[in-house]
Amino acid sequence: MSKGLLIVLSGPSGVGKGTVCNALRGKMDNLVYSVSATTRVPRIGEENGVNYFFKSHDEFKYMMENEQLLEYAEYVGNYYGTPRDFVEDTLQSGKDIILEIEVQGALKVKEKFPEGIFIFLLPPSLDELKDRICGRGTETQATIDHRLSVAVDEIGLVGHYDYAVVNDQIDQACKRIESIVIAEHCKVRG
Amino acid sequence: MSKGLLIVLSGPSGVGKGTVCNALRGKMDNLVYSVSATTRVPRIGEENGVNYFFKSHDEFKYMMENEQLLEYAEYVGNYYGTPRDFVEDTLQSGKDIILEIEVQGALKVKEKFPEGIFIFLLPPSLDELKDRICGRGTETQATIDHRLSVAVDEIGLVGHYDYAVVNDQIDQACKRIESIVIAEHCKVRG
Numbered sequence: 001m002s003k004g005l006l007i008v009l010s011g012p013s014g015v016g017k018g019t020v021c022n023a024l025r026g027k028m029d030n031l032v033y034s035v036s037a038t039t040r041v042p043r044i045g046e047e048n049g050v051n052y053f054f055k056s057h058d059e060f061k062y063m064m065e066n067e068q069l070l071e072y073a074e075y076v077g078n079y080y081g082t083p084r085d086f087v088e089d090t091l092q093s094g095k096d097i098i099l100e101i102e103v104q105g106a107l108k109v110k111e112k113f114p115e116g117i118f119i120f121l122l123p124p125s126l127d128e129l130k131d132r133i134c135g136r137g138t139e140t141q142a143t144i145d146h147r148l149s150v151a152v153d154e155i156g157l158v159g160h161y162d163y164a165v166v167n168d169q170i171d172q173a174c175k176r177i178e179s180i181v182i183a184e185h186c187k188v189r190g
Numbered sequence: 191m192s193k194g195l196l197i198v199l200s201g202p203s204g205v206g207k208g209t210v211c212n213a214l215r216g217k218m219d220n221l222v223y224s225v226s227a228t229t230r231v232p233r234i235g236e237e238n239g240v241n242y243f244f245k246s247h248d249e250f251k252y253m254m255e256n257e258q259l260l261e262y263a264e265y266v267g268n269y270y271g272t273p274r275d276f277v278e279d280t281l282q283s284g285k286d287i288i289l290e291i292e293v294q295g296a297l298k299v300k301e302k303f304p305e306g307i308f309i310f311l312l313p314p315s316l317d318e319l320k321d322r323i324c325g326r327g328t329e330t331q332a333t334i335d336h337r338l339s340v341a342v343d344e345i346g347l348v349g350h351y352d353y354a355v356v357n358d359q360i361d362q363a364c365k366r367i368e369s370i371v372i373a374e375h376c377k378v379r380g
Contacts, residue, residue, distance in 0.1 A: 119376075120378070158378060159378060159380075161378050162377065162378060163373065163376040163377055163378060164376060164378050165376050175372070176372055176373075176376050178369070179368070179369035179370075179372035179373045179376075180369075180372075180373040180376060182365070182366055182369035182370075182373075183353065183366075183369045183370040183372075183373035183374070184373070186309075186353040186354060186355050186366050186369075186370060187352065187353055188310070188348060188349060188351050188352060188353060188354050190349070
């Protein structure tokens, strides 16, 4: 049995990574979704090992210091990261695994897993991205401006990725990602 | 408008290149089929520029000598080749073009168009290929043995190709080829 593929889906905040990732669920038989580790307290209905691996701050710190995370980041006082073991065990079992992460995190994963398939999700246009960020309706103008400026910087990093997929329509974006995975399985490797 | 992609579908004799190529027709909007030049006399119903570009031996020789063919080969006393202009004009118009050719011809095209997408169609097994060659029912045992031996040599050249697609079921092989084309359009190029 051959090893699975590591697929990293990334892109600027607001581009629709989560929505596309959810839409992919159930469409692809051989694809497992990476489960993140977090220090955040579980919400009602969340299960350990399904939604997240829930860790204490000490446990998370141990994982950080012992190379057990492919990447991690702090967000509103809690840590989130990608456990290396879960990824490697899935690949060894012959299944593909998809990580949905921020642009900086994806580039950290690339350092450790250069053989991964790095897909950058692009908005159809910057205007459209602005609409999507504003659409959440919870942000001040300054926050919107800042997030848009970060997004523009992140889009400048697309050259570090293998594929760029425009998220114009969710089903089209999903079809492109599915096609990339099928094609990568057909690739002749040197 | 961006240039189209040159897709070269090749593989050993008997693997089903023609069948797969025909099944792809109509499935992919942006795909044009390369029209070969030949010195063979048109059969009833064949149209110049549709089935083939019909050429005299002198015209074909002129094309050979003036780099107007991406590859050519002789078969039962007639020449067959791929006109460069037709391929380049199609690519310039923003459409993809597919060439269905023999393994040696594909490698010649690769010398001239290294940016092409080279797909090798594989039989599910050598036994299956043998059955397909025998299945034509027109070959002697010596011919079958020879063709199988050539096929084995040709399969050894798969490393020169970008993708290997197993032709186990025609619709599955078509889906893989469609996926490769979609994925290649999403590729971030350096």
